[in-house]
Amino acid sequence: MNQESVMTLAHQAMYVGLLLAAPLLLVALVVGLVVSLFQAATQINESTLSFIPKLLAIAITMVIAGPWMLTTILDYLRQTLTNIPTLVN
Incomplete structure (x- = not known):
């Protein structure tokens, strides 16, 4: 196993990890932004208010995107x- 194969494996692993995390992170970002705008408009300064909508949005995203993920x-694991065997030689 040479340095190039290790770097290729690390690159693929990071790419797949980013690909799998991106939908969840984007949903959390959008929901957090919407809740923050709502809090700013209504002058509600409760930090725990954004937790439940984010949790629900991420759970719904997991249900929808779960099969694809x-x-x-x-x-990736199968590949x-x-x-x-080719990496060991």
Whole structure:
């Protein structure tokens, strides 16, 4: 296993991790922004108010994007495990 193969594996792992985290992070960002705008407009300064909408939005996103996320991680895992013999040599 040379340096190039290790770097390729690390790059692929980071790419898949970013690809899987992006929908959840974007949903949390948008919901947090909307709740913050609502709080600013109504002058409600409660920090716990944004927690429940973010939690619900992330849960809904997990239900909707869950099959795609599972397929993506399983494809990556299958590809990585299949390539182990070629990486060892």
